[in-house]
Amino acid sequence: MSENKSCCCSAAPKLVFACSGGADVGALADRAARKLTADGAAKMFCLAGIGGRVSGIMKTTEAAAKVVAIDGCSLNCARNTLEQAGFTDFMHVQLADLGFAKGESPVTEDRVLSVAMAVAPHFANPCE
Template sequence: MKRTDLPLVYSCSGCSSAAQTANMIAIKMDRGKVAEMSCIAGVGGDVKPLVRTAKSGRDIIAIDGCPLSCCKSCLARHEVQPKHYFVLSEFDVPKIIGEDPSPDLYKNAYTQILKLIGQ
């Protein structure tokens, strides 16, 4: 399977533990060839090649750390709707500024998300 056959995954990657958990999940999906990770900052910043990728018609998995929904909002700027959308606070991942992600919460959220997307 080519990488371009995989869904795209976008994640929040802000400064909180929840945001970094979202980023870790997206990286693990990319490295495990579950999805191809792309850059949400580039989509939000109107970087043409990254916007083209987001608008390519591929299935999209979007993961936000908290209800501020930055990842989802960046996609919406370009009228892109994710097929799967997750907010980690719904998986009991707390948003804590200045703290690293919890390995146990990360593993739990990752496992649940894989089940929800049918992996």
């Protein structure tokens, strides 16, 4: 994966991996990734497949134009899963940096939109 202009002008996928943990912020990260997918900004991909080293998921991720990990809490499970699988060239968004606190951030449509809007610029296409 490369951060140069040609990478983002290709047909290579833009992938988002989200924490989908049991806490409210995990659910918020998950819903924001699903919104980004529904909006066409990126494609939500399977973080468990990375952890399980599923060959097809690993190959697709290796070929991605951009990868963003969204973590709900400071445990950073999405980031750590990608790193332990050997991925280093990705953006990381931590919901605490956006003002969300574990146990204090019930999922609402406004919060999902807020997170999705904060993450979407990471997928901006310089060719447009």
